[in-house]
Each structure stands twice: as C-alpha cells, then as structure tokens.
Amino acid sequence: MTPGPTADKTTSMIQLRDKTLARIRDELLEVGQPPSVHFMKAAEADDPFAGDPDAKQRFEALFEVMCLMVMADGKVTDSERDVLRGAVRGLTQHAVRTHHIEKLFDRCAELATQGLEARLAAVAPTLREDPALADAAFSLAAALAFADSEIEDSENEVINALAEALELGDDRTTELLNLLEAESE
Secondary structure, eight states: OOOOOOOOOOSSSSOEEEEEEEEHHHHHHHTTTTTTTTTOOOSSSSOOOTHHHHHHHHHHHHHHHHHHHHTTSSSSOOOHHHHHHHHHHHTTTTOHHHHHHHHHHHHHHHHHHHHHHHHHHHHHHHHHHHHHHHHHHHHHHHHHHHHSSOOOOOHHHHHHHHHHTTOOHHHHHHHEEEEEHHHHO
C-alpha cells in the first residue's frame, strides 16, 4: 500500500486541520462508548485519566502512534511537538494539559528505542478493539505525515506498518487517506 497523493507544498509549517481532528473526535464519541471508556473527559488534577485505566490505555496507545509518526525521521522539531500538542488538545477538548503531554512524549521516546515493529505490536491490540479507534490512529498518523505536504520514506514506512498492525485492508486505508486528502483542500 502506498499513500495517496499529497497537496502541493504551500508552507513549511506543519498544520493539522481542525476539521480532521473534529471529525475523528466526533467519530470516537459517536460510536457510543460508555462514559468509562471514552477519553474526552474534563481533566482532573495531574492525571486526566485517574480512575479510568481503560481510557488511559486507549489514549496512550493512540498518543504513542502519533509519537511514532512524529519521530519517524529520527528528529523531532518544535513545530512537530506543537502539532502533537494541538492534536491532543483538539481530540480531548483541552482536557490533557501540556505537562502531561510532555511526560507522555518523553515516555514514548524512551519506548521507541525498542523499534517500530515492537511498539506497534504493543499498542495495536488496544487500538484494534474498536474499529473507530483503529481508524482514528491510522488517520491521525497519516495526517501528521501529510501535515508538512511531504511524505518522507520513513513516514511512509510507519503508515504501512501501522496499517498492517491494525489489520486495515487496502480498501479501508485508501478510503481513510482519500478522506484526509479531501479535508486538506
């Protein structure tokens, strides 16, 4: 599988469209997950997922996939970190604070030393439990890769490995990539 065409490069700044985040957030809410499962709750003290280990596991798996994409080329720029923070805020309606995002990012960077295949094998089972969550993980990773209007080989490798780990077929990945492309216009 290869990603669909990308938009013309108009800026070097990375952007993740608000409508993409809103669509993914709304799809996750629409699946009717019980309140103890979804992760769009108001933040509590230090850990926004205190008392809800299932939501924490799901959110951290989704976050790690986004981190793997941001780290795909071996370097993480400030603008990529900003996009990651913005994606988390958009998905959680600002429930997750910057210090929590930074802690998670540092943890994911440490885990990434285990390698892409090992980390995808670790998070994929959680993401596959819910087709909407699997779609969201793939869509967010692809959106982060497309955000700078260029797909690096390392990013393409992550997209393909993620699709395989999530057991998304070619038809579904093509559909999700086409939707991202339409939203970027």
